[in-house]
Amino acid sequence: MTAPLDPRGGGVDLNIWLGRDAETDHDDPAFARLAGALVRVQEVVSGARPPPGLSTEAATTLGRVADQLEPYDVDEAAQVAGRQFRHFSRGQTLLPAVAVDTYDGQRVDGRVTFGRFYLGSNGAVHGGAISLLFDDLLGQVANGPDAPRARTAYLHVNFHRITPIGVELSCHAGIRTVEGRKVHIDGELCHGEEVVASAEGLFVRLEAHQL
Ligand SMILES: CCCCC/C=C\C/C=C\C/C=C\C/C=C\CCCC(=O)SCCNC(=O)CCNC(=O)[C@H](O)C(C)(C)COP(=O)(O)OP(=O)(O)OC[C@H]1O[C@@H](n2cnc3c(N)ncnc32)[C@H](O)[C@@H]1OP(=O)(O)O
Numbered sequence: 001m002t003a004p005l006d007p008r009g010g011g012v013d014l015n016i017w018l019g020r021d022a023e024t025d026h027d028d029p030a031f032a033r034l035a036g037a038l039v040r041v042q043e044v045v046s047g048a049r050p051p052p053g054l055s056t057e058a059a060t061t062l063g064r065v066a067d068q069l070e071p072y073d074v075d076e077a078a079q080v081a082g083r084q085f086r087h088f089s090r091g092q093t094l095l096p097a098v099a100v101d102t103y104d105g106q107r108v109d110g111r112v113t114f115g116r117f118y119l120g121s122n123g124a125v126h127g128g129a130i131s132l133l134f135d136d137l138l139g140q141v142a143n144g145p146d147a148p149r150a151r152t153a154y155l156h157v158n159f160h161r162i163t164p165i166g167v168e169l170s171c172h173a174g175i176r177t178v179e180g181r182k183v184h185i186d187g188e189l190c191h192g193e194e195v196v197a198s199a200e201g202l203f204v205r206l207e208a209h210q211l
Contacts, residue, residue, distance in 0.1 A: 026083035028091075035081065035091040039117075042093065047116040096133055098171060107174035108141055112189075114165045125163040130189065131155060134199035137173045138185040142203035149211060150183055150203035161196040163189060169196070181205040 041062070050058070084091030088098070096118060100110040112133060120126035135155050142150040163169065173187040187199040 023083070023085055026080050027086065028080045028084065029086075031080045032084040032087040032091045035084065035089075035093050036087075038093050039089070042117045043115045046119065094132065095136055096129065098133070098137065105144055106141075107172070108137065109170065109172050110137075111168050112171050113168045114163070116165060119165050123162070123164055125165055127157070127159055130159065130163055130197050131157045131199075133171065133189065134173075134187045134197075134201065137171055138187050138199060138201040139203065141173045141175060141185055142183050142201075148205040150181075150205045151210075153182075153202040153204045155199060155201045157197060157199045159197050161191070161194060163196045164191060167191065173199075181207075 080091060082090050082092040089095040096112050096114055098110045098112045100108055102109045114125045114129060118125050118129040120129075134157055135152055138155070139150075139152060142152075170190045171187070172190070173185055176184045176186050178184075181204050183203040183205065185201050185203060187201070188195050189197040
């Protein structure tokens with residue numbers, strides 16, 4: 001049974017909470033739907049063992065889709081992937097979808113379910129996917145509304161227990177200290193009461209010439 005990728009239903013999308021819904025110039029609901037369809041393909045392909053004929057047929061179909069889209073290549077400023085702030089994962093198909101329950105400008109608490117696409121092995125989420133979740137979650141807290149933009153200088157991740165796929169986990173991130181340009185943020189990923197992974201990140205606020 002595949003876990004639901006869209007955790008809608010009570011939660012609030014992190015990107016909406018962070019006030020970025022004001023950035024509407026790249027809103028593209030049809031593109032967000034395309035990204036959602038691709039996420040589903042990633043998920044289904046990761047768990048499938050189809051007969052060779054079907055794999056060949058599906059590869060041809062996907063190749064045709066890529067051929068159709070390729071002429072619409074744009075530069076980063078015009079890109080809409082990653083900028084769908086009203087949608088889970090912002091239309092960025094690498095990111096696991098986080099549903100935010102609370103956000104107060106300093107700390108965020110949410111939920112995430114890693115699907116089959118994020119499997120490392122033996123039922124455990126790939127460590128790189130956990131690091132990705134933390135970089136994005138802590139990064140968004142660092143880049144909250146009205147805060148200067150900040151980049152990850154380092155991200156230290158501890159893997160305390162196996163993180164299971166297909167199970168709803170809670171995720172948390174909060175600012176520990178701000179010293180000048182340096183913002184220290186801590187994060188936790190929990191299965192029930194158990195902390196399965198934790199992170200500590202340094203985000204450095206950018207100077208005007210670095211934007
Ligand atoms: C890619 C841009 C991201 C910005 C996105 C923002 C908004 C977009 C909107 C929506 C998107 C939604 C949310 C965002 C979600 C996720 C964000 C993820 C962020 C990333 O995924 S981003 C990619 C990975 N990231 C990099 O690609 C960084 C490469 N790197 C650099 O760009 C520089 O390295 C920089 C700027 C970090 C610092 O460089 P710099 O020249 O400005 O400053 P400097 O070196 O002087 O350091 C100043 C003070 O930080 C200390 N310090 C620095 N580095 C340290 C370290 N590693 N360990 C210990 N201390 C360190 C120094 O010791 C000094 O401390 P002190 O002042 O006390 O001496």
